[in-house]
Amino acid sequence: MLVLGLQGSPRLHGNTSFLCSVLLKEAQHLGVRTQRIDVARQAISGCVACGICEKEGFCPVDDDMQAVYPLLREADLVVMATPVFFYGATAQLKSLIDRCQAFWARRYVHGLVDPKSSSRQGVLVSVGATRGENLFDGIVLTAQYFFDAVGAAFEEKLTYRRVEAPGEIKSHPTAERDARRFIQHWVSARQGRKKLIFLGSDNTGWSQIAGAFAQYHGGGRVEVQSAGVNAGAEIKPEVQELLGEKGMDLAFRAPQPLKHAMEFVKPDLIVSLGSDAQRTAEGLDVPVETWELGAERIDVDAGETRRIRDDIEKRVLTLIARC
Ligand SMILES: Cc1cc2nc3c(=O)[nH]c(=O)nc-3n(C[C@H](O)[C@H](O)[C@H](O)COP(=O)(O)O)c2cc1C
Structure with missing residues (x-):
């Protein structure tokens, strides 16, 4: 916070x-x-x-x-x-x-x-x-x-x-x-809010989408961050577009490394997206849930990226309902 x-x-x-x-x-x-x-x-x-x-x-x-x-x-x-x-x-x-x-x-x-x-x-x-x-x-x-x-x-x-x-x-x-x-x-x-971190490889793609959906749908009920094993330079423009289609705004955000995300927060759960994230998360003393999305990177065709975006949104809604 x-x-x-x-x-x-x-x-x-x-x-x-x-x-x-x-x-x-x-x-x-x-x-x-x-x-x-x-x-x-x-x-x-x-x-x-x-x-x-x-x-x-x-x-x-x-x-x-x-x-x-x-x-x-x-x-x-x-x-x-x-x-x-x-x-x-x-x-x-x-x-x-x-x-x-x-x-x-x-x-x-x-x-x-x-x-x-x-x-x-x-x-x-x-x-x-x-x-x-x-x-x-x-x-x-x-x-x-x-x-x-x-x-x-x-x-x-x-x-x-x-x-x-x-x-x-x-x-x-x-x-x-x-x-x-x-x-x-x-x-x-x-x-009392559950603290969630969505962890990707460089926090420029799927982890940003998952984090934004969780903030949007979770409102005050969960405390959400997204992070990368290493932080990339900037969020991919395709990610801004994919969420823009859902009326959501990711402007002014930047990828952050996991170390930064955990400086003030001990998460109740890390959701790992991708194999790098899974390996890193499993090395920490924190509960981990792994989401297999069907593509590690966002550079798949437009129809497939939208399908994965919508799949992430459904998973986020299910996760929030459990928190
Ligand atoms: C340019 C200026 C305009 C002010 N206008 C008002 C005003 O309209 N009404 C008022 O009650 N106090 C006014 N004050 C007084 C300040 O609000 C007051 O001194 C306040 O405690 C200053 O807070 P600070 O110490 O955080 O700067 C004004 C002070 C200055 C310097």
């Missing part, structure tokens, strides 16, 4: 930063992988409304945002953290959010669903100096549409009024405790 913190304040020792750290440290303490991005330290320019993402599904602007897209796709929990600046999010965080128009376009123009969107969640953290009733209204609306674009259910908002000087949040009666409790509940709700 990955908790991704998008910290939007330019004050790195300010109130938002403190709350974001509390959330991420608690997640780490509970064994969850975290990544924090201090957005104001990134070079992320605003959306120029060129329309290319609506045509092609990608943003052509080559800046630090290109490294954020894959993290947003990998994240299980997205933390949107921002102080109130003129009743909105900070300009730096808003630039990042606007660049997520590429995700919006993939979903609503291209009709492709990110398989992890059935289980990803979002939490809003925000602080403002004044006490007005409507102080967080603008930010909450932005968060709602941001989380929808990145495929995350809006799970919780932690918002605090009358917090101004850097560090003032530390003396708030509940803020730190609220943040810790939120993460503790979030992690404990996921702890």
